Amino acid sequence: MAGDQKYAKSMIRGICSHYPDYALIVVDAKRGLNQVAIEHFKLAFAFNVPVIVVVTKIDLVDKDHLADVVEDIRKMIKDVGNKIKIIPKDEDSVVLCSRVVQEENICPIFLVSNKTRKGLDLL
Numbered sequence: 001m002a003g004d005q006k007y008a009k010s011m012i013r014g015i016c017s018h019y020p021d022y023a024l025i026v027v028d029a030k031r032g033l034n035q036v037a038i039e040h041f042k043l044a045f046a047f048n049v050p051v052i053v054v055v056t057k058i059d060l061v062d063k064d065h066l067a068d069v070v071e072d073i074r075k076m077i078k079d080v081g082n083k084i085k086i087i088p089k090d091e092d093s094v095v096l097c098s099r100v101v102q103e104e105n106i107c108p109i110f111l112v113s114n115k116t117r118k119g120l121d122l123l
Contacts, residue, residue, distance in 0.1 A: 022050040022101060029061045032069045033076060041080050050101045051083070052108050059113040066111070073109060083107040 023044040025037055044051045053073055058066055074085045084106045088094040097108040 020049055022052055024052050024054060026054045026056055027069065027073065029055050029057045029066055029069055033072050038076060038080075041076060045080050045083075050107075051077075052097075052101060052110070053077075054110045054112055056112055056114070058111050059115050070109060070111075077107050085109060087111065 023040065025040055025044075027033055027037060041051060055066070055069060055073070061069070070087070077083050077085055084104075086093070086097060086106050086108045088097050088108055088110060094110075097106065100106065101108060
């Protein structure tokens with residue numbers, strides 16, 4: 001669902017009627033978490049839908065700012081769903097996350113850049 005408040009009803013309808021396998025929450029590294037993303041987290045956790053977080057545009061922020069954004073996400077996950085937070089650092093851990101995200105109590109946080117391979121060594 002689009003990350004705008006006007007689509008909140010669509011988000012609720014989608015979760016209730018389509019039984020999604022997981023929710024993918026995309027967070028812009030420059031902007032960080034916003035209220036809509038937090039509401040989507042809460043809805044997904046309330047309906048017991050596994051959540052995967054993708055932090056994009058990490059090449060546009062410095063290491064300290066990225067660490068702050070990831071820490072905000074970790075705190076929010078703990079407050080909302082008390083899931084285990086994992087930042088996959090290699091291909092094997094990405095594959096493992098994809099296999100267990102629906103069965104285990106985890107919430108993977110992927111750090112991505114569309115321009116560089118930067119990111120895995122930042123945190």
